[in-house]
Amino acid sequence: MTEITILVLEDEPEVRAAVSRDLELFADSFRIGLSDTADDARTVISEVRDGGGEVGLILCDHLLPGLRGTEFLIELDHDPATASMRKVLLTGQAGHEDTIRAINEGGLDHYIAKPWTVEELHAVVRDQLTEYVLAEVEDLLPYVSILDGPRLLEAISERGWDR
Amino acid sequence: MSDQSVILVAAADSIERDRLRHQVDTLTTETVQVEVVRDPTALHARFDELIDEGTLVPLIIVDEGLAVDADEALQRAASAAGTALLRRSSPTVAAELEIARKSIQRLKRTFLGDTDLSDDEVEDAMIEEIDRALNHPERVVYPAGTILLEEDQTVDGIRIVMDGRVRLFRHVEGHDVIFHSRTAGRIVGLSAMALRRPAAFTAQAVTELTAIPVSFDQLDTALQRSPTLSVHLVDVLVRSLARRNLRTVEQRVHIDRLARELAVERDQLANALARLEQAQTRLIESEKMATLGQLVAGVAHELNNPVAAIERGVDFLTEDVEQLSAAHPLSEVVLASLDRARNQAPLSTRQERDLWRDLGAELGDDSLAERLVGLGLRTPQDAGRLLDGLSPGERDALLSEMEIYHRLGTSLRNVRSSAGRIASHVKSLRSYARADREKRTDVSIEEGLDESLMLLNHKLGEIELARAYGSVPPMIGYAGELNQVWTNLLSNAIQAMAGRGTLTVGTSAPDPSHVQATITDTGPGIAQDDLSRIFDLHFTTKEGRVEFGLGLGLTITRDIVERHHGVIDVDSRPGRTSFRVTMPVDGVDAIDQKD
Numbered sequence: 001m002t003e004i005t006i007l008v009l010e011d012e013p014e015v016r017a018a019v020s021r022d023l024e025l026f027a028d029s030f031r032i033g034l035s036d037t038a039d040d041a042r043t044v045i046s047e048v049r050d051g052g053g054e055v056g057l058i059l060c061d062h063l064l065p066g067l068r069g070t071e072f073l074i075e076l077d078h079d080p081a082t083a084s085m086r087k088v089l090l091t092g093q094a095g096h097e098d099t100i101r102a103i104n105e106g107g108l109d110h111y112i113a114k115p116w117t118v119e120e121l122h123a124v125v126r127d128q129l130t131e132y133v134l135a136e137v138e139d140l141l142p143y144v145s146i147l148d149g150p151r152l153l154e155a156i157s158e159r160g161w162d163r
Numbered sequence: 164m165s166d167q168s169v170i171l172v173a174a175a176d177s178i179e180r181d182r183l184r185h186q187v188d189t190l191t192t193e194t195v196q197v198e199v200v201r202d203p204t205a206l207h208a209r210f211d212e213l214i215d216e217g218t219l220v221p222l223i224i225v226d227e228g229l230a231v232d233a234d235e236a237l238q239r240a241a242s243a244a245g246t247a248l249l250r251r252s253s254p255t256v257a258a259e260l261e262i263a264r265k266s267i268q269r270l271k272r273t274f275l276g277d278t279d280l281s282d283d284e285v286e287d288a289m290i291e292e293i294d295r296a297l298n299h300p301e302r303v304v305y306p307a308g309t310i311l312l313e314e315d316q317t318v319d320g321i322r323i324v325m326d327g328r329v330r331l332f333r334h335v336e337g338h339d340v341i342f343h344s345r346t347a348g349r350i351v352g353l354s355a356m357a358l359r360r361p362a363a364f365t366a367q368a369v370t371e372l373t374a375i376p377v378s379f380d381q382l383d384t385a386l387q388r389s390p391t392l393s394v395h396l397v398d399v400l401v402r403s404l405a406r407r408n409l410r411t412v413e414q415r416v417h418i419d420r421l422a423r424e425l426a427v428e429r430d431q432l433a434n435a436l437a438r439l440e441q442a443q444t445r446l447i448e449s450e451k452m453a454t455l456g457q458l459v460a461g462v463a464h465e466l467n468n469p470v471a472a473i474e475r476g477v478d479f480l481t482e483d484v485e486q487l488s489a490a491h492p493l494s495e496v497v498l499a500s501l502d503r504a505r506n507q508a509p510l511s512t513r514q515e516r517d518l519w520r521d522l523g524a525e526l527g528d529d530s531l532a533e534r535l536v537g538l539g540l541r542t543p544q545d546a547g548r549l550l551d552g553l554s555p556g557e558r559d560a561l562l563s564e565m566e567i568y569h570r571l572g573t574s575l576r577n578v579r580s581s582a583g584r585i586a587s588h589v590k591s592l593r594s595y596a597r598a599d600r601e602k603r604t605d606v607s608i609e610e611g612l613d614e615s616l617m618l619l620n621h622k623l624g625e626i627e628l629a630r631a632y633g634s635v636p637p638m639i640g641y642a643g644e645l646n647q648v649w650t651n652l653l654s655n656a657i658q659a660m661a662g663r664g665t666l667t668v669g670t671s672a673p674d675p676s677h678v679q680a681t682i683t684d685t686g687p688g689i690a691q692d693d694l695s696r697i698f699d700l701h702f703t704t705k706e707g708r709v710e711f712g713l714g715l716g717l718t719i720t721r722d723i724v725e726r727h728h729g730v731i732d733v734d735s736r737p738g739r740t741s742f743r744v745t746m747p748v749d750g751v752d753a754i755d756q757k758d
Contacts, residue, residue: 013509014577021570034512043513067624 001139003053004132005031006125009072010061010090013105015114019059019090022118026125030145031057038067045082055085056132057125059112062091062098070098073107084136086128088112168219172199173206174226183224195221204230207237214244221394224249238387247391256347282402286349289395290323293377296385296392305372311351312366318355320378325349327372331364344369346410348403357400429527448719456643463592470589473582481505481575488568496561497568497745503539504572522546534562538569591617603751604639606645608680609670615649616668622654624662631669636677640750645721651720652742659686659740679745690733697733728753 006023010016022031033048035041039145045055058076062069069089076082087107089099092102092114102108107116109131110124130148132142140152167198170621172187174180180199187197200206206223213220221244223237241248293300297489305311310321322594329351331343342364352569354363356379377385386393488498510518523532525543535546550558591614609632616628656666666683669678691698698717716732724731729746 014581016512016578017573034515036512040511040513044516 004056005033005048005053007033007055007058009035011036011064038064038072038082057086059088059090073102074105077107086132098129101122168195168221169213170197171223179226222247229326229379241390245393271380289399292389292392292395293385296389297381301377303376304374304535305368307368307370309368309489312362315361316367318352322374322376325373328369329366330369331366333364346406353403353529376615402715439707459592463589466589470586476577489573500565500568501572504569505576506538538565539660600730603639606642607637611646612649612668613648615653619653622657627665629667633671635670635672636747636748638678638750639752640727648723656682659684676748677745683741685738688737688740706713727751
């Protein structure tokens, strides 16, 4: 089974640690990758792919050193290798213009404002990963318990009929 | 009109002719000749001849022996030519001769623009003549305010004013526009009479008025009875109309001057309005800034208590957790784990991955290596000390226990450092906003630049920051206001570079009594055409984008620098724009000096 990684791109260690701990709920079924710069995130993505896995979801801070999160998400969206990755902006500071641009140019699937609540973060990650596995993964069964079970089961039964 | 006048004398008797001629000779001047004729027929012929030539005939004197009275044709002709017809037998002949003499002079001189007689004398002569011709017509007293004529109404006579004043006006758009007051003259109904048309003005008695009303019919009768009346009347008419005309010219000139003055005043008003609007905009901007400062100071103050509580709370939590951990069966191990999480220098995500990859290779177990590095155990030795001799189950239990304490430590550390960051932001906000901004103090321009840079740090992106601080004395000024200057200049520079380039911030003391700050960016530069306008209100190259609290324009920046008796200048070319602020160390206390 292809291992799916959730990548957290956040330059502040305190925030990164907090997001990473809030994601532990998913740690049994997904890998949690951490990056502090866009460059490092590119490295992680290519390493994950080299290892036969995929990054299914990226949670990206908006204000990164030297690059805006929205720009990075748009870059990922324009690359066929990473286009299918679900992209979530996690920010306290994105201006409307940046956000609108990111949505219009297709880079952004969801927007979480800082400070976030763990319930909100879990719900968004669950939904986005569900979308990802529905689109990209053949065997949905391992995700039924951790992601959106009813939707996955429905899809499984439909696929079963098709066969 | 001819230059020559001729007085005709008619008498049949040669002795009478000579006597009349002798009397009339006193009237003779260079331009006035006396001609004598013998009979009515010759008088007629000569009179017609002279009139046809255009020669003025002011007076015909007829000896009573001649039957001219009955000759209405001559009377009509004389009346039409303005010629006075005198009977030699009239007891007033001497007086009439004197009047005739004056009339001749006047007739000659009126048209030359000069006369010996005053208006009053001329008018008195006319009134005298009217009195005589109409047998002293009735004087009427009109109370002040009486309307004597209504404009555009038909007029059937004139009023000759004996005493009191009249004003002439027209109703224009609900107002009375006064045309003549002093220049009204003594004949009311003048232009109506002269032009035979409805009244041009409304005439009103200003004071109580004594006047002789004379209908046009009466006037015709009087003119027929007294040929000299026409001379007087024409004289009065010409004078009155000339004065009115003069007055109209004066008014026209006056109106023209008023119009020009009004135009100048209107321009001045428009300028004043524009300046007021500018001043208002500036006031609003500085008011906004002052309000922003108060808001920031207030928010900073409100944040202090919770920040203090968080900082203290983390310390208490740390103490309590340490106390609890001491009672743990594996107290040494879990306390060490807690300590590492709290104190170990954090690694970049890449360094951390490299570490667990290396350790994984050594231990032959990637996931174990990842857990160990996560716990801050970075070498095989660390791992060996901890895990040697334990079964996989025991290892897992131990690591899980340690991970709890490591997470505790991480959280304590993160809360501590985050609270510290908030406290430091609060401090710089307070110092930036300066609730005590009205107080002049010793200000370090370097501290101001640093505080402003700290607030703008998040905007720097990939921009490199180079500080070149010389040793600069403090200056006397308003720290909060100067921070606005630095923030505005730095923010503009950062914005101009759009995320890439080098921001150079320098200070120096060009001489012992001045300090200087220079802020240089490597942006595209300011167009030469725009350079002269950048300090104007509302001028922006930011295409309308307004940043919170910034984008105030360089106008306020310059105002503040000038309030500190400093100057701000700019030097810009593509790739290098430099704003330089030079201020005396005496700052706001300095006396203005010209460079």
